[in-house]
Amino acid sequence: MNFANKVVVVTGGSDGIGKALVEQLLSLQATVATCGRNYDKLYSLKTQNPGKPLLTHTADVSKEADCKQFIELVLKTYGRIDILVNNAGVSMRSLVTEVSFDTLRQVMDINFWGTVYCTRFALPSILAQKGTIVGITSIAGFRGLPGRSGYSASKHAVNGWLEALRTELLHTGVNVLWVAPGFTASNIRNVALNKEAKPQGESPMNEKAMMSSETCADYILKAIEKRKRTLVLTSQGHQAVWLNKLFPSLADKLTYKFFFKNGELIK
Ligand SMILES: NC(=O)c1ccc[n+]([C@@H]2O[C@H](COP(=O)([O-])OP(=O)(O)OC[C@H]3O[C@@H](n4cnc5c(N)ncnc54)[C@H](OP(=O)(O)O)[C@@H]3O)[C@@H](O)[C@H]2O)c1
Numbered sequence: 001m002n003f004a005n006k007v008v009v010v011t012g013g014s015d016g017i018g019k020a021l022v023e024q025l026l027s028l029q030a031t032v033a034t035c036g037r038n039y040d041k042l043y044s045l046k047t048q049n050p051g052k053p054l055l056t057h058t059a060d061v062s063k064e065a066d067c068k069q070f071i072e073l074v075l076k077t078y079g080r081i082d083i084l085v086n087n088a089g090v091s092m093r094s095l096v097t098e099v100s101f102d103t104l105r106q107v108m109d110i111n112f113w114g115t116v117y118c119t120r121f122a123l124p125s126i127l128a129q130k131g132t133i134v135g136i137t138s139i140a141g142f143r144g145l146p147g148r149s150g151y152s153a154s155k156h157a158v159n160g161w162l163e164a165l166r167t168e169l170l171h172t173g174v175n176v177l178w179v180a181p182g183f184t185a186s187n188i189r190n191v192a193l194n195k196e197a198k199p200q201g202e203s204p205m206n207e208k209a210m211m212s213s214e215t216c217a218d219y220i221l222k223a224i225e226k227r228k229r230t231l232v233l234t235s236q237g238h239q240a241v242w243l244n245k246l247f248p249s250l251a252d253k254l255t256y257k258f259f260f261k262n263g264e265l266i267k
Pocket residue numbers: 011012013014015016017018035036037038039041059060061062086087088089090091110136137138139180181182183184185186187188189191213
C-alpha cells in the first residue's frame with residue numbers, strides 16, 4: 001500500500017508519536033487530519049508544515065460530540081477517510097489505594113472512549129474505502145503495570161474492543177491493527193495524571209535512552225502498509241509480552257522489581 005493521496009486521520013497529532021506520524025505521512029504525500037485539545041500546539045504544527053494537505057482541529061476525544069464534529073469536518077473537507085489512527089492517549093501514576101476516581105475516569109474516557117467514538121464515526125467511510133483502523137495501545141494492554149492500573153485497564157479494553165471489531169470486519173476488506181509501543185521518548189510521562197488527576201509535570205525516566213517517536217512512527221507506518229494484525233515494539237516490550245504469556249507468576253515478580261525501588265513506586 002502506498003500512502004500517496006490516502007486520507008489519514010491521526011488523533012493526538014500535536015506531540016510525540018502522533019506528531020511524528022503526521023509529519024512522516026505528509027512527507028509520503030498523504031492528506032492528513034489531526035486533533036488535540038491544545039490549540040497552540042496544533043497551530044504550531046500547521047505553521048511548521050506550510051502548504052501541506054493538513055487539517056488541524058481542536059477536539060477532546062473523550063467527548064463524543066467533539067469526535068463527531070472532528071470526523072464530520074474531515075469528511076466534509078476531504079470526502080473520505082482511508083485510515084484512522086487512534087493515537088491520542090494519556091497515562092497515569094498512582095497506586096490503586098490512593099488514586100482518585102477522576103484520574104481513572106479521565107484515562108478511560110480518553111484512551112478507550114476516544115477510540116470507540118472516532119472509530120464509530122469514521123467506520124462507514126473506512127468500510128467504503130476498505131481501509132484501515134489502528135489503535136495505538138501499549139505493552140500495558142497485554143500486561144497490567146503497577147501505578148498504571150487505569151492506563152492498563154484502558155489499553156486492555158482497547159485491545160479487546162479492536163479484536164472484536166477485527167473479527168466482525170473479517171470479510172469486509174477493512175484491516176484492524178493494534179500497536180503496542182515500548183518505552184518511547186515523548187511528552188507522555190510529563191503529562192501523566194497523578195492521583196488528583198493533575199499532570200505529574202516531569203518524566204522520572206531517561207527519555208534519551210528510549211526509542212524515538214520518529215522510529216516508532218516509522219514502524220507503525222510499515223505495519224499499516226503490510227496490513228499487519230498486531231505490532232509490539234522494542235525488545236523489552238516483546239520480552240514483557242512473552243514472559244507474561246508463558247510465566248505469568250515470574251512476570252509479576254519481575255514487573256514489581258522494575259516498577260518499585262525500595263518499596264516506592266517509580267512514577
Ligand atoms: N510514549 C510511550 O512510551 C508510549 C508507550 C506505549 C504506548 N503509548 C501510546 O502512544 C500514544 C501516543 O502517546 P505519546 O507518547 O506520543 O504521548 P504525548 O507525547 O503525550 O502525545 C499525546 C498526544 O495526544 C493528544 N491528546 C491527549 N489527550 C487528548 C484528548 N483528550 N483529546 C485529543 N487529543 C489528546 C495530545 O495533545 P493535547 O494534550 O493537546 O490534547 C498529544 O498530541 C498514546 O495512546 C500512548 O498511550 C506511548
